[in-house]
Amino acid sequence: MKLTARANSNPETHWHALKNDGGKALEELYHLYANPLYNYGAKFTSDKELIRDCIQSLFVTLWTRRSYLKQPDNVKNYLFKAFRLSIFKKASLLNKHERYEETEHYHFNAAINFEEKLIKEENHLALQQRIQVSLDQLSPRQREAIFLKFYEGLSYEEIAEVMNISVKGSYKLMARAIDGLREQLDISDFSFLLLFLYAKFFN
16 A cells, blocks of 8 residues: 655644545545555554555544544544554454453564665675564564654654553563563664664654
């Protein structure tokens, strides 16, 4: 799924317009977030149709319930949180009798793909494989927190909201993820990974 985001799009403005029967605003929100939501959904499941269905259902719900919607503090957070819950329900990621906010046993694919220009070509594949192995040793929640923090640029408060955990829990989750990577990697690989992640965050 590939859409081009519109220039100078303000999600809060579009949300307000949506509540006033703005079909154009819904289209703008879709163009802003369909790609990021699809990318996020692909971390949980390889079922492309299910991901598209969850995205479509989310925006249909926004339209049909627009008059009842409150203005969220952060539109992106609202959409990611609602989309995540939909993915969990439709992809059957919850075990029987397991509460959504408690679940930890689910798939989250955090694949690293370095740009060739960042490192010497002959070392590229070996380094990528070492770091991928270390990421695979983390829990799904830890991998998801890293993705939301560095690839989507969310704050700890925003991560907590999307993942339905406490803010304190989001700090602990990230700290444990970073500690886990530090234990798995040598100092050179770990330093490179941090530089790579922060480069993603500030881009």
